[in-house]
Amino acid sequence: MLDAGIKEQLKAYMDKLQQPIELVAAYDDSDKSQELRQLLEELEPMSDKISLRTEESNDVRRPSFAINRIGTDIGVRFAGIPMGHEFTSLVLALLQVGGHPSKAAQEVIEQVQELDGSFEFETYFSLSCQNCPDVVQALNLMSVLNPNIKHTSIDGALFQDEVEQREVMAVPSVYLNGEAWGQGRMTLEEIVARLDTKSDEKEAEKINQKDTFEVLVIGGGPAGASAAIYASRKGISTGIAAERFGGQVADTMGIENLISVPYTEGPKLVGAMEQHVKEYDVDIMNMQRAEKLIPAAKPGLAHEVRLANGGSLKARTLVLSTGARWRQLGVPGEDEYRNKGVAYCPHCDGPLFKGKRVAVIGGGNSGVEAAIDLAGIVGH
Template identity: 60%
Template sequence: MLQDAIKTQLKGYLASLAHPIVLEASLDDTPPSREMHELLHEVAALSDRVQVSEQGEATRRPSFVIKQAGAKTGGVSFAAIPMGHEFTSFVLAMLQVGGHAPKFSDDMVAQIRALPGEYSFETYVALSCQNCPDVVQALNAMSVINPNIRNVTIDGALFPDEVTARNIMSVPQVYLNGKLFETGRADAGQLLAKLDADAPKRAAAKLKDIAPFDVLIIGSGPAGASAAIYAARKGVRTGLVAERFGGQMMDTEGIENFISVPETTGPRLSAALEAHVRAYDVDVIPGEVATELFPAAHPGGLHGVALESGAILHARTVIVATGAHWRHLGVPGEEEYRNKGVAYCPHCDGPFYKGKRVAVAGGGNSGVEAAIDLAGIVAHVTLLQRGSRLKADKVLCDKLATLPNVTVLTEALTTRIEGNGRNVTGLTYRGGDGADHHVDLEGVFVQIGLLPNTDWLKDTVERNAFGEIVVNDHGATSVPGVFAAGDATTTPYKQIVIAIGEGAKAALSAFDYLIRVPAPVEKKVPA
């Protein structure tokens, strides 16, 4: 199953196991069980510190649990053949069970260990989902730290009866003690915040007396990461409010236009950005979201930024790089059937629509790429574009035209998503003739572009009719000392490489502001 290059790399990782581990499998006579048997034995053959036992007693078959040798309980469980995006989760779980500490801060480790009670997680994934590994790896690591936490990763394709019973049509979906706990991507900090009600208060208290920054960056996508690196290299005190590194880029499956890197993925590039930022003297404030900006009373003075936890940070300059989020259709039925037939990630959720009829709303690059991907899985794709022609690149439109199970409807405005109370059953669109038309289907993938994450700024800085922050050619906003970069701004062409350049420019502009505008003696804002 494993290629020779992967085996060589994996053999090197397993050589560093601090404790022997056992892969305890629960199998039957089905083809997936035989496939799991093959994978586990291939892995065990790479290290004398890895053994396979087929004496597992789990009810889900095939499945396996990774335990320290000699342990009766505990471990990390997979009711999945962890290939694709979950292969890294498998490798990390073996290393962590084998004695390698998860890469969490000391404070987070202490917080996980202190959680009271018993936590039994079931995490449903698709092996094609690039969002799922974040959740899987976070919960697996938490289960290694705290023996009262257990997590089993379940491939929905192997257990369709469970998927049907729980009406799972999007991943990742996490159940805690039998009840739905989380849907969609989440990191360890976000999951821990839901488990520990007092975490926000402690976070705010920890930040209460933090010294003002010279440059405070809000957002850790490509623009924010670039700004942090450039600011830190200037030797100024730099802070970065990071809800999640990579931002919207984390939802991008393939990246083939990042100059000098012919091919990569969003999660991989996001991890590289985070590592680069952390190599510098940047005070990273993780898991926080900005809720309000308090502009300085005088040029050169301190701005205030309120966080969701209740803390307020202060800085002489602020760079807003909060990016954007998927635009919603805003039609009846969309929210009601979200994750019940309405989806936003074809890579993650496409496998749940195998053999079904779906629609894609949006004729730009994202929409056409989604239709192409889905056409290889589903029975039929209807692509709806509200304009008179598709806006995607010609190479994508040419590929789309070759697919026999795709219907393209132009001048088609989606007006309603319909369902039976449990799942999507169809949609209505208004055609160029002004009449309403109905399409029977089981899923709708929304791919109509992005909206900037700027509502929290309210009226503090100038924004255009689309909510984008108005910036000049130096990245400066209408407020002295406040700069902005990336997809949240009026800068045209929302591309990763452009966001990185704009982030660097905003940081250089902020530094230029710092050395030219003296800092008056004043109180923090708000007082």
């Protein structure tokens, strides 16, 4: 199942386990179950802190497996085989359930630990989806940090009947306590903010206490990041307010037109971009949607930007780098059926349309590539 090189790397990672963990597998008679069995049997001997047993209960999806911290209620479950883009999710789940600390900000970790209530999450993913791992990894980490949170990741292509019953037509799709809760790429911070009912109020209070910036950049895509770096290098007090740092680049599968970089992927580029900005004295205010601009009453005074959470930022100079969105057709039903049959990523959502008739709108290179990709999956 795993080649020799991957096994060596995994074994090195498994040396970081601090707590004993148990892999609890649920099999059926399918070929996929045999693949899962092979994967888990290859993982078990990589550390003396890993054990493997078979699930006896019939109340779980098959094939699936849980990763549990022995003697505790801490654990995560994968329904399917987390390979492809989800292989990193598997490695992180093993490490985090095994007690290896997360790199998430301490403030966010404490916010997760303080969440009150019972949260049973289910996330539908596809192995070709580059946005799904962000959601899967965030919810897995939350289930490790807070015993009141449970999470199961489900390969939609493998559980097609379930996908059709719930009318899942886009990934990642997240269900909370049995009800549809969210779709699309979400960061740990975004998920926690939705669950913490007082997060907007807290964030607005922090925002309102900030001093006036000399330069405030609205938007966190490549243009906004570049503007912030240039301003900060000149010794100018600089801030970035972005609805989502990285913007649409974070949703891009492959990038081949960045000079000197033959190929990279959106999430990887966004991570490097954020790290670059953080090397300078730039105040990055993520998940901040600007709603209103109030220009300065006269030269020399500050402009004001009002945010959706009720906070307000002031700056002597504003740089508007609000970026791009998926192109819309503007036809009836498009908004209502977004992520319910209207999709924008053949890689992510294609497996959910297996055997169905699909139309690709657009005849440029993206449209042709989408049609080629889908031809091996869909009915027509």
